[in-house]
Amino acid sequence: MTFRTRFAPSPTGPLHLGHAYSAILAHDMAVAAGGDFLLRMEDTDMQRSKPEWEALILEDLAWLGLAWKGPVLRQSDRLESYEPALDDLRRMGLLYPCSCSRKDIRAAAAAPQEGAMPDVYPGTCKHRDMASWRPGDALRLHMDRALTVFGDDLPGFSETGTKHAGYHRVSADHALSRIGDVVLFRKDDGIIAYFLASALDDVAQDISHVVRGEDLFDFTPIQVLLLSLLGLPVPAYHHHGLIRDGNGRRLAKRDDARAISLFRADGKTPQDIRSMIGL
Incomplete structure (x- = not known):
């Protein structure tokens, strides 16, 4: 390779x-x-x-x-290029609409800052299904359902950075307690979540190794999970010191x-x- x-x-x-x-x-x-x-x-x-x-x-x-x-x-x-991935997740029953505040949704979809994992979404709109979608709603990943797709065989990724070197399998506990039902898209504002767009772009550019700061290491599992749900290749990662x-x-x-x-x-x-x- x-x-x-x-x-x-x-x-x-x-x-x-x-x-x-x-x-x-x-x-x-x-x-x-x-x-x-x-x-x-x-x-x-x-x-x-x-x-x-x-x-x-x-x-x-x-x-x-x-x-x-x-x-x-x-x-x-490339904004339109992300929509097929969202359509696939919707067909799998893994998305639901969310009408929470635009400010909260914009913050949740932004690139992360060091030591500032967003608060796990409390599930206010989790009872809703896509049939209840209304203009202005965002789309969230139903993390519980996403994890059941893999059963006990959760995906993982290889890491070559010094601090986290080795193979890391996505943890269901981490996904539920630290990541939760992340925002993926809000059509009215054209907001595509940082971690979804970045992961899809890595595939589009045939990236074999993602080299980036260690402040993004904790966000890697959600990208690996999304790529695996979509049947897309997972690159190797190298998270360097800051x-x-x-x-x-x-x-x-x-x-x-x-x-x-x-x-x-x-x-x-x-x-x-x-x-x-x-x-």
Whole structure:
């Protein structure tokens, strides 16, 4: 199998040192394996995604010396491509409509933050079936039913990152108590859940190895579960350590002082950046 990975930023702000670490590591792993490095823009957050941020990301990556194969894939160009997967889950009886607040649903469908697993949905709308769907409703995965599809043979995934290396099987207890009935889609707003779109895009790009931060490790089981329900291939995963500030916090887009573009403006070189992040 050809090693094929990707870097998938959201164009909602500038790249920082943490992004640079993830992008360079994925790129270097692909080069070392004689494989491919691809680029994807996870831009389904229509309110915060901006073309000027995407342009700056592309400029920063090129300045860092990274080259990617093929055109950039944009999730915003693929919104209709996610609907067949939702249709399959609906036909399997694994979805139900939810009329809870738009704010809660938008937050539940967003990309996760470190140490901030969303609260498990209390099941307010779980009694409903698809026949009761109304405009404005979101669609949630009925986790209990999804788990019964596999019986005692729950799917798993291979992990090569140092902290979690090994084979991990999805735990029913974890799925029910930590993940729950996740939001997958809200048609009125065009909101597709981060973890569903990302997993489907990995399949579309023939990704063999997902290289990303360890803050996303706890979300991997839901992606593995969804891919397995849909009969799609599950990639291997490599969750790497995070670049942190002096207080031990994960760098985020709020840390503009560590934006790659500002380091460039200060006269730093790509090699300086590699040295700063330990590569």
